[in-house]
Amino acid sequence: MEPRLDYFGNALAGKVLRHINSAAMTLGGSTLPAATQELVKIRASQINGCGFCTDMHTKDAAHAGETAIRLNLVAAWREATVFTDAERAALELAEQGTRVADAAGGVTDEAWANAVKHYDEDQLVALMSLIAVINAYNRINIINRQPAGGYQPGQFG
Template identity: 75%
Template sequence: MEARLNLFENPVAARFVRQLTAANKVLAESTLPAATQELVKLRASQINGCGFCVDMHAKDALHAGETATRLSLVAAWREATVFTDAERAALELAEQGTRIADAAGGVTDEAWQNAAKHYDEEQLGALVSVIALINAFNRGNVMIRQPAGGYQPGQFA
């Protein structure tokens, strides 16, 4: 399968992707734990059906030392015992922020307050930004049918 559009050769899309990638580097420098960022990216990508991003973030997380057990349980995080309370709060925020159209008010006050118990203002800003950023990547990749399976860690570093 081939993508409908090559994001790296299209003049507008390539500039846009470079900007999104630069935003991702800003987030990597934040105090929000890298493991939490990858879990959130993986969960949003699963919800959005973005195979390319599921592949990328699972491989990046493994490469960074995450366990296969935790990664395989991200989709069932509510029932899994391998996530901290802070990670659970981030995953809940990611789910609600990704499914924003499913709820009349978007993210619930309860989900926000739970996240605020575990993360400071800077980290909350990073968490919101990670969720928004991965959703943008997911939507673009799903629209162009970016194929999954061939990503290698560090490919876009």
């Protein structure tokens, strides 16, 4: 599959991506654990069917030391015993925040209350923002039919 256009080489897209990347880099400096950030990006990308982002974030997580068992079980996190309660709360928030059109009212009070048990206010802001940013990237890549499979860790900086 070929992308519909060279989005990443387009000057206007470059301006847009600088802003999105700036937000993403800010989140990388938060106290939200890096492993949790990658798990959330993977799960949202799986839900959205974004092969490019699923490929990228799975490889980045593995490169950072995440285990194959955990990476293979992200899609089935509810049944898996390899995730912490905090990670489960983040994954639930990511799912509900990604599937906002599927549920009346969006994120449930229960999912939010569970996240509040595990994360402080800055971490919650980072988590909410991360969910929004990865969903934006997913949509860009899906609309453009950005192919998956060729990403190498460190490719984009």
